Amino acid sequence: MHGSRPEVGQVHSPEALRYRPEIDGLRALAVLPVILFHAGVTFFSGGFVGVDVFFVISGFLITGILYREISAGKFSILNFYERRIRRLFPALFAMLAASSAIGWFILLPDEFAAFGRQILATCLFMSNILFWSEDGYFDAESATKPLLHTWSLAVEEQYYIIFPLLLWLMVRYARSAIRPIVMLGIVGSLVVSELVLHRFPSTAFFMLPTRAWELLIGALVALIPAYSGRYAAVLAWAGVGAILIPVLTFQESMLFPGIAALPPCAGAAAILWASRGTSCAVALSNRGLRFFGLISYSLYLWHWPIIVFLGLKFGMPMSPDLTVVAILLSLAVATASWRFVERPLRKGGGKPFVWSFGGACLTAGMSVAAILIVGNGLPARFTSMQNRMVDLSIREGAAMEAAYRCGAAHKIGIRKKVGVCDVGPGGRPRLVILGDSEAMALKPAFSAALERSDIPARLISKPGCPPLLGLDRVETSRGCAAASAAMAAYVRAVKPAAIILVANWRNVLSAKNTIFAGRTSYDAASRLDNVTRALSRTVAVYRSMGVRIGIVRSLPGATTSVGRAVARSSLAPLHYTLADHRAAFVPLNRAIDALRPDAIVDPADITCRSLCAVTDAAGTPLYWDASHPGAAGNAVLEPMLATLVTKLFNGHTAHAAIGHDDGRS
Structure with missing residues (x-):
């Protein structure tokens, strides 16, 4: 990073210095x-x-x-x-x-x-x-x-x-x-x-x-x-x-x-x-x-x-x-x-x-x-409204980070940062929710749904790591595969009636290169292949344990941090169109459907019409950044998660997509 300057010639010879x-x-x-x-x-x-x-x-x-x-x-x-x-x-x-x-x-x-x-x-x-x-x-x-x-x-x-x-x-x-x-x-x-x-x-x-x-x-x-x-x-x-x-x-x-x-x-x-x-x-x-x-x-x-x-x-x-x-x-x-x-x-x-x-x-x-x-x-x-948007984003982000300190008493053998949280009423977990940080972001909605259903549960979340067996990340060496293995060992030991898999599927497919069965992904096609093969293995292993399996499809999210973009008066488009969102997940959704889990929910059914909503009816951001739901997002998505829990615990095994459109766009 230095500009043009004379270069020393051969250090051990009398050659004169000259510009090269x-x-x-x-x-x-x-x-x-x-x-x-x-x-x-x-x-x-x-x-x-x-x-x-x-x-x-x-x-x-x-x-x-x-x-x-x-x-x-x-x-x-x-x-x-x-x-x-x-x-x-x-x-x-x-x-x-x-x-x-x-x-x-x-x-x-x-x-x-x-x-x-x-x-x-x-x-x-x-x-x-x-x-x-x-x-x-x-x-x-x-x-x-x-x-x-x-x-x-x-x-x-x-x-x-x-x-x-x-x-x-x-x-x-x-x-x-x-x-x-x-x-x-x-x-x-x-x-x-x-x-x-x-x-x-x-x-x-x-x-x-x-x-x-x-x-x-x-x-x-x-x-x-x-x-x-x-x-x-x-x-x-x-x-x-x-x-x-x-x-x-x-x-x-x-x-x-x-x-x-x-x-x-x-x-x-x-x-x-x-x-x-x-x-x-x-x-x-x-x-x-x-x-x-x-x-x-x-x-x-x-x-x-x-x-x-x-x-x-x-x-x-x-x-x-x-x-x-x-x-x-x-x-x-x-x-x-x-x-x-x-x-x-x-x-x-x-x-x-x-x-x-x-x-x-x-x-x-x-x-x-x-x-x-x-x-x-x-x-x-900035105006008071703009500062409120920023403060909301900061508070909700800090609250989610603090949520990872909920589980000091429930260590499950994962050495690096992980959240192991009790949700719903107390008691031996009948449901285990496995996921990355998006699972933790949905903890308030899961808690409300499980309290009403009177189903004790435990949520296990490792940031940046989809809960897929054998899948590791390349870029950050977070020990994802080890975490997923520990999650499976925990489920085997506790023997819950059901599990739910939650992940930021958009990020996994578009930004996070992975390793599965010795193959390192390097583009969209190889990322999809790694994820679908790991998902197939994961469903097969949990099915062999006799637990019912629920999956939350990808949250639509926004193109950037919602509250910050609004506060900044950003000219960036915030919404994904419903068509683009659906198209991005066609191959993954087909793979999920082919595995026939016991219940599936699609957040896009709740938050998308022609555009996928990034705020609620009052204008409050659904996400505190681009993908993690905040309080408003949890309120919108809680009925969907309650329906998912009901499906799993009413014994329905029919392959079904669950959700409804509440009119937001």
Whole structure:
């Protein structure tokens, strides 16, 4: 993410320093996939690896400069950080100022307060730690965090707090062992990254110890002689392929970084090491690529806030037209930022001015952050109705999260977060409700229905995990299959008369890649296949236990958080049409019907006419976000769940869809 600067030649030779235009081309290979990936362009599903390429470039360039200065006895830590201020601060704080101004009009109070925390963390170069701490299931979505992308800047700056001193010590006391020490650091950090990744994926993604190996790869290349042998061009072009193939084939759902980040990092290293004077260098020195490389830092800084604010206003995922607007706007703003913000301070101004400028930026940034945090996001910007909508969403979300603390006395062998709640009257459970967070969201409606029916029940919910035996999730390693197995063991032990399966089927089929019977899903068809096969196994296992089986079809939900969209005066469409909702679930519903469970209910029968309702008759949101029913949604859906319970406990085994239309649209 660094701009054009001279590159250290072969560290162990007297070759003069000279500008290498192909490095700007390499920057373009890094930044463009990131922007296209974030904008939702389909063919760039692995564009996130561009950040890893940036880490390698950064480690290469700065290590070369530091090594030369330390070896010549000219190294000064103050001069080093002065250069960092010149390089980072102008565009960074211009972006923070503009984002704050736009946020005034778009971000709701709790989002604006969170934005204040993001500014503070960015000023302290600790935003990776902040976003790591906010990566829980119930935390705000990435698409509402305008400064999420600054995590990578924080990783770099934390690295550059430590690395210059370590390099100085190595040059002074262990010069001959520098390369083995750096290689050991690469291997150690990579091993830690891979080990941590499978248990704590968020930690592996955001934290310096699991990312340091990528910067150290660049450092190692800077500390060895450049390669110019007969295979240099082949090696450099192979490096290009090692970057582009992951860009085009990797999926956001995969566990990353770990070993999966090795190909793009090795590709970047190969280009830096062997491309000089080759046809690859000529190609990467193309004027167009170099331009994108020159503006890469500003482009990286500005593109994500632009995408977030457009998404909040017009809806995510963005339409094709809005995607084009976001990309073109990012390029235009980045070009202006590079020309009029980045470049003037790169060379201009003396040291006192630079330090004063840096101090003023930090002071202003932290002051704005304090105002937003202490002022709770400045709610006076909105009307009382808008603030009520936001408060309702916050309260209902917090209530659902608190519901997961209901079952400390009913542990069932699931090690990670799970809710095990008694619902209905007390007594040995005659019904067990199994599901993901949507089951927990429906707990009030189930409770009311079961109290009237005088049927004791237990609700077991694991967030993000459909209750399907053998089905695991790829992207978050939540232990879904283990949780579902524990649920089945519990049902076998308790021997209830019936079970009910509840899940966010829309999310499972459209967004959550899964593993079933050794097969990893990667698109809509393979996701459907995994889910239907797991559902078939699940129904067969529970049927063998002699329990009756009820299934709740997919809740229609909304395209985005209802109350927040209304409060924001968002232009995003909130409703699914009934036709689109039905069409999305035709294959899954056919699979469910073929299994002939004892009873099925379809919430669309209750909430949809031509459009699927997102508010009740009084205008209160049915969902506190896009898919989890709040109090109003529970009130609307409770009669449907009561009918489902009645069907199961009256002994009816006829395959039936249950529901009615209450006139809402």
